[in-house]
Amino acid sequence: MTTVQERSALPQEREPNPALTAPDRPIGFGRVQRKEDPRFVRGRGRYLDDIVLPGMLHGAVLRSPLAHARLVSIDTTEAAAHPGVHAVITGADLERLNLAWAPTLSNDVQAVLATDKVRFQGQEVAFVVAEDRYTARDALELIDVEYEELPPVVDVRRALDPGAPVIRDDLEGRTDNHVFDWEAGDAAETDAVFASADVVVSQEMVYPRVHPAPMETCGAIADYDAVDGRLTLYETTQAPHAHRTLFAMVAGIPEHKIRVVSPDIGGGFGNKVGIYPGYVCAVVGSIVTGRPVKWVEDRSENLMSTAFARDYVMRGEIAATREGRILAVRTTVLADHGAFNATTQPTKYPAGFFSIFTGSYDLQAAHCSVTGVYTNKAPGGVSYACSFRVTEAVYLVERMVDLLADELDVDPVELRLANFIRPEQFPYRNKTGWEYDSGDYEPALRMAMELVDYAGMRREQAEKRACGELMGIGVSFFTETVGAGPRKHMDIVGLGMADGAEVRVHPTGKAVVRLSVQTQGQGHETTFAQILAEELGIPPEDVDVVHGDTDQTPFGLGTYGSRSTPVSGGAVALAARKVKDKARAIAAAVLETRPEDLEWEKGRWHVAGDPSIGKTMTEIALAAHGTVELPEGIDGNLDAEVTYDPPNLTFPFGAYICVVDVDRGTGKVHVRRFVAVDDCGTRINPMIVEGQIHGGLADGVGMALMEFIGFDEQGNCLGGSFMDYLIPTAMEVPDWQTGYTVTPSPHHPIGAKGIGESATVGSPPAVVNAVVDALAPFGIRHVDMPCTPARVWEAVQGRPTPPI
Amino acid sequence: MQVTMTVNGTEVTRDVEPRLLLVHFLRETLGLTGTHWGCDTSNCGTCVVLVDGQPVKSCTTLAVMTDGHEVRTVEGLADGATLDPVQQGFMAEHGLQCGFCTPGMLLTARALLDRDPDPDEATIREAISGQICRCTGYATIVRSVRWAAEHPVGAPEQPAEEVPA
Ligand code: FES
Numbered sequence: 001m002t003t004v005q006e007r008s009a010l011p012q013e014r015e016p017n018p019a020l021t022a023p024d025r026p027i028g029f030g031r032v033q034r035k036e037d038p039r040f041v042r043g044r045g046r047y048l049d050d051i052v053l054p055g056m057l058h059g060a061v062l063r064s065p066l067a068h069a070r071l072v073s074i075d076t077t078e079a080a081a082h083p084g085v086h087a088v089i090t091g092a093d094l095e096r097l098n099l100a101w102a103p104t105l106s107n108d109v110q111a112v113l114a115t116d117k118v119r120f121q122g123q124e125v126a127f128v129v130a131e132d133r134y135t136a137r138d139a140l141e142l143i144d145v146e147y148e149e150l151p152p153v154v155d156v157r158r159a160l161d162p163g164a165p166v167i168r169d170d171l172e173g174r175t176d177n178h179v180f181d182w183e184a185g186d187a188a189e190t191d192a193v194f195a196s197a198d199v200v201v202s203q204e205m206v207y208p209r210v211h212p213a214p215m216e217t218c219g220a221i222a223d224y225d226a227v228d229g230r231l232t233l234y235e236t237t238q239a240p241h242a243h244r245t246l247f248a249m250v251a252g253i254p255e256h257k258i259r260v261v262s263p264d265i266g267g268g269f270g271n272k273v274g275i276y277p278g279y280v281c282a283v284v285g286s287i288v289t290g291r292p293v294k295w296v297e298d299r300s301e302n303l304m305s306t307a308f309a310r311d312y313v314m315r316g317e318i319a320a321t322r323e324g325r326i327l328a329v330r331t332t333v334l335a336d337h338g339a340f341n342a343t344t345q346p347t348k349y350p351a352g353f354f355s356i357f358t359g360s361y362d363l364q365a366a367h368c369s370v371t372g373v374y375t376n377k378a379p380g381g382v383s384y385a386c387s388f389r390v391t392e393a394v395y396l397v398e399r400m401v402d403l404l405a406d407e408l409d410v411d412p413v414e415l416r417l418a419n420f421i422r423p424e425q426f427p428y429r430n431k432t433g434w435e436y437d438s439g440d441y442e443p444a445l446r447m448a449m450e451l452v453d454y455a456g457m458r459r460e461q462a463e464k465r466a467c468g469e470l471m472g473i474g475v476s477f478f479t480e481t482v483g484a485g486p487r488k489h490m491d492i493v494g495l496g497m498a499d500g501a502e503v504r505v506h507p508t509g510k511a512v513v514r515l516s517v518q519t520q521g522q523g524h525e526t527t528f529a530q531i532l533a534e535e536l537g538i539p540p541e542d543v544d545v546v547h548g549d550t551d552q553t554p555f556g557l558g559t560y561g562s563r564s565t566p567v568s569g570g571a572v573a574l575a576a577r578k579v580k581d582k583a584r585a586i587a588a589a590v591l592e593t594r595p596e597d598l599e600w601e602k603g604r605w606h607v608a609g610d611p612s613i614g615k616t617m618t619e620i621a622l623a624a625h626g627t628v629e630l631p632e633g634i635d636g637n638l639d640a641e642v643t644y645d646p647p648n649l650t651f652p653f654g655a656y657i658c659v660v661d662v663d664r665g666t667g668k669v670h671v672r673r674f675v676a677v678d679d680c681g682t683r684i685n686p687m688i689v690e691g692q693i694h695g696g697l698a699d700g701v702g703m704a705l706m707e708f709i710g711f712d713e714q715g716n717c718l719g720g721s722f723m724d725y726l727i728p729t730a731m732e733v734p735d736w737q738t739g740y741t742v743t744p745s746p747h748h749p750i751g752a753k754g755i756g757e758s759a760t761v762g763s764p765p766a767v768v769n770a771v772v773d774a775l776a777p778f779g780i781r782h783v784d785m786p787c788t789p790a791r792v793w794e795a796v797q798g799r800p801t802p803p804i
Numbered sequence: 805m806q807v808t809m810t811v812n813g814t815e816v817t818r819d820v821e822p823r824l825l826l827v828h829f830l831r832e833t834l835g836l837t838g839t840h841w842g843c844d845t846s847n848c849g850t851c852v853v854l855v856d857g858q859p860v861k862s863c864t865t866l867a868v869m870t871d872g873h874e875v876r877t878v879e880g881l882a883d884g885a886t887l888d889p890v891q892q893g894f895m896a897e898h899g900l901q902c903g904f905c906t907p908g909m910l911l912t913a914r915a916l917l918d919r920d921p922d923p924d925e926a927t928i929r930e931a932i933s934g935q936i937c938r939c940t941g942y943a944t945i946v947r948s949v950r951w952a953a954e955h956p957v958g959a960p961e962q963p964a965e966e967v968p969a
C-alpha cells in the first residue's frame with residue numbers, strides 16, 4: 001500500500017487556491033465554489049415547506065403530554081366540526097386500515113398513532129387535516145383525550161429491575177424491557193489479559209442523549225392520486241429510495257406507483273433517516289381527503305419525538321503494563337433505546353459499530369457487551385453524525401486512554417504515540433474483527449501538536465496553575481469507520497448497503513450524473529460533478545448532478561454514516577471509467593485504429609506515440625451519437641451505470657487538540673483553541689472537506705458542553721425547545737485551526753474515505769479531556785457531558801453528578 | 805385587518821388575520837420563501853429579515869406590527885443580477901452548507917456592514933450570536949462577512965464562479 005503524506009499549511013494559513021495560482025490548473029479535484037450556492041444565497045432554495053401544491057391542506061399532530069399512560073378514550077367530535085377542518089384521524093382509524101403500527105428500521109414496530117397506550121411524552125395520538133396550518137393547530141385544542149397514568153421507566157439503570165413497568169405490552173409474551181444483548185471480541189482472552197496486567201483503570205461514563213436538531217425540522221407533503229393509484233411523497237429524507245421501498249411494504253401501495261422526492265434539505269445529521277409517524281399520517285390524510293396534505297413539525301416536536309442520538313451508559317476498563325503498553329480494553333454498556341427500537345443501523349449490528357472501541361491502538365485483547373433496553377422516551381438512536389455508534393466508541397476509548405495516562409503519570413500524547421497501530425501493520429485486523437484499510441497515525445498527531453504548539457501550551461498551563469488559574473489541554477485521536485456496506489455483511493431491513501450512480505454524456509459532451517444518495521448540505525452537486533470531471537476530463541460546470549427523486553435516480557440506501565463519497569462516489573468513478581473505456585473504442589473507430597493503440601490524457605484519447613492525433617471527450621460524445629460505424633458490442637451512447645458494493649468500510653482518522661480555560665468561580669468552560677488534523681484519504685474539494693470538519697467540531701463542542709435531552713422523574717422531556725436544548729452559537733466556538741494528511745483508502749476507486757462525521761466523532765473527547773485536565777489540581781478524574789457550568793462547579797466542589 | 809408595508813421596495817397591501825406572524829405573511833401570503841422558520845422560541849434566527857434596516861425575527865413579529873414599515877428579505881438583497889457583497893462573500897468563503905440559516909445570516913451581515921463597514925471577528929460573532937447555524941461551525945461565516953467588508957458595494961463584482969472549475 002502506498003501512503004502519501006502531504007503537510008498542510010501553517011496555523012491559520014488557508015489552503016492555496018489553485019485557480020488563483022495556476023491558470024492551467026487540472027480539471028477535477030480542488031477548491032471549487034459550490035454549484036448549489038447561487039440559489040441558496042438568493043433565497044431560491046426549495047425546501048419542503050416552500051412547496052405549495054394546488055388544493056393543498058395542512059396537517060398537525062396531537063401529542064401525548066404523558067410519558068406512560070393507557071388511552072381510555074379520544075373524543076374528536078368538536079375538532080371535526082371546527083370550521084376548516086377536513087379530517088381528524090386517530091389510532092382507531094388507522095387500525096381499520098392496518099396502519100396503526102409500522103415496522104421500524106430495527107425489526108421492531110412503532111405506533112403511528114397510539115391505540116392502546118402512550119409510551120413517551122410527545123408520542124403521536126391524533127392527526128388533524130385542515131385548510132391552513134393555524135386552523136389545524138386550533139383544532140388540536142378541541143380533541144379530548146382521557147388518559148390513565150401509568151408509572152414510567154425513566155432511569156435506564158432501572159429498566160430491567162424485576163417488577164419494572166412493562167412498556168411494550170403490545171408485543172406478545174413480553175414481560176420485561178429488554179431489547180437485545182450483543183457482544184464482540186473474546187471475553188475469556190480479554191479477562192485473562194486483564195487478570196495479569198500491571199495496571200487496570202476503570203470508569204463509569206455516560207454519553208447523554210442528544211439531538212441532531214437540523215435547522216429545518218422534519219416534514220412531508222403527500223399527494224395521492226386515487227385515479228391512477230399513484231403517491232407522490234415530498235419528504236425531508238436522507239434516504240429517498242429506502243423510504244419508497246418501506247412505504248410500499250407498509251402502505252401496500254406498489255413500489256412503482258410511489259415517487260419520493262427529497263427537495264433541498266436544511267440539514268440532516270441522521271435526523272432525517274427514519275420514517276416518522278407524521279409522514280404516514282400525511283399519506284393517510286391525502287388518501288382520506290383526496291387532496292395533497294402538508295405536515296411540518298415544529299421545533300418542540302422535532303426535539304421531543306424524532307431520532308435522538310447516543311444515550312449510552314458505559315463502564316470502561318483499560319489494562320496496561322507499568323511501562324505504558326496498553327494491553328486490552330473491556331466495556332459493558334446499557335443502551336437506552338426509548339419506547340420503540342427504531343435505531344438505524346445495519347441489521348447484524350444492533351449496537352452499530354460500537355465494537356470499534358479499540359480505537360487507534362494495537363491491543364492484545366478487547367471485549368464489549370451492549371444491552372439495549374426500552375424506556376419511556378422517544379425512539380431513535382443512531383443519528384447526529386455518529387457513524388453507527390462510533391461516536392460513543394471513540395469517546396470511551398479516548399477517555400480511558402487519558403485516565404490511564406493520569407494513572408501512569410505520563411503525558412497523554414506520549415501514551416498514544418507509544419501504542420498506535422504502526423503504518424506497516426495496515427491493513428490491520430483489530431481484536432473485535434474490523435479490518436482497518438489504511439492509516440499513518442503518528443504524523444497526524446505530530447502535526448496537531450505542532451499546530452497547537454503543544455509544548456508551549458503545557459508551559460503556559462504550568463504557569464497558570466502556579467497562580468491558581470484553570471487551563472486544560474485535551475487530546476483525542478480517533479479512527480472512524482464509515483462507508484457501509486459491504487452488502488453481504490450490512491443491510492437495513494434486508495436491503496443491502498450499496499449505492500448507485502448513472503452517468504450519461506450528452507452528444508455535445510456535457511454530462512449528467514444521477515445518484516441514489518441525497519445531500520443535506522454536504523455539497524453533492526459539486527463534489528460528484530468533480531469526481532466525474534476528474535475521471536472524464538471535462539469541466540465540473542459541464543456536469544449536472546441529479547439526486548433526491550426516486551423517479552430519476554438509481555436505487556441505493558442514501559446518505560448517512562458518511563456513506564456518500566465512499567459508496568456513491570465509488571459508483572460514479574467506476575461508471576465514469578466504463579464511459580472512458582467506451583469512449584476509447586469509439587475514438588478508435590473514428591481514428592480507424594485499435595483501442596489498445598490509444599492513450600488517455602485527461603479528457604482525450606490520442607494515438608500512442610502521436611499525441612497530435614486524438615479525439616476529445618466532446619468529439620467522442622458526438623461520434624457516439626453520430627453516424628460512425630461502431631465496433632461490435634458498442635451501442636450508440638456514452639452512458640454507464642454502476643451499483644457499488646464496497647469491499648470494506650473505510651477508516652478515516654484524525655488528531656484533535658482542544659485548549660480550554662475554566663472559570664473556577666462559575667464553572668464555565670471557555671474553548672480557547674481547537675486544532676483538528678484530519679485524514680480522509682483523497683480530498684476531492686478541500687473547501688467542502690474543511691466545511692464538514694468545522695461543522696462537526698461545533699457539534700462536538702455542543703455535545704461536550706451544553707447539548708442535553710434530559711428527563712424528569714415523570715418522563716417529561718427537559719430539552720424540548722431551543723430555550724432548553726442549547727446549541728453553540730458563534731460566541732461559544734473558537735476559530736478552528738485545521739491541518740491534514742492524506743492516506744488514501746487502498747480499496748476505494750479514488751482513495752476517498754468520507755469526512756462527514758469525523759469531527760463530530762473525534763471532538764467531544766478532546767473537549768472533555770481538556771476540561772478534566774483543567775480540573776486536575778482538584779484530583780478530578782472524570783466529568784460527564786455536558787460539562788455545563790453547574791456540573792463543572794459541582795465537580796470542583798467535590799460532588800460530581802452524572803447527567804442521568 | 806388590512807396591512808400595508810413596503811417589501812423589497814414594493815408596496816403591498818393585504819387583508820390578514822391579526823395573529824398572522826410576519827414570517828408566514830412573507831412566506832405564504834407573499835410567496836417569499838427565502839425567509840425560513842426554525843424554532844418556536846425565538847432562538848434560531850433563520851427567520852431574520854430587516855425591518856427599517858434592523859434585523860428582526862419575523863417569527864416573533866406579527867404582520868400587523870410592520871404596517872407602514874419597510875421590510876427587506878433575502879430576495880431583496882441582490883440588485884438584479886448583481887449580488888450583494890455579502891452574498892458573494894458567503895459563496896467565496898463557504899459560509900453556507902445546507903443554506904437554511906443563510907438568508908437570516910446574510911441580512912444580519914448586511915445590517916452590520918451598513919453600520920460598521922469594517923467589523924472585526926469579535927464584532928461579527930456578536931452580531932450573529934442570536935442565530936444558529938448547525939452546519940458551518942461559524943468560522944466560514946465570519947470569513948464571509950470579512951470578505952464582504954473587503955469588497956464593498958461599488959467594487960467590481962467578482963464573477964459568480966470566482967474559482968472556475
Ligand atoms: S424561527 Fe427561530 S428565531 Fe424565528
Ligand code: FES
Pocket residue numbers: 215266267521899900901902903904905906936937938939940
Ligand atoms: S448552513 Fe445549514 S444551518 Fe447554516
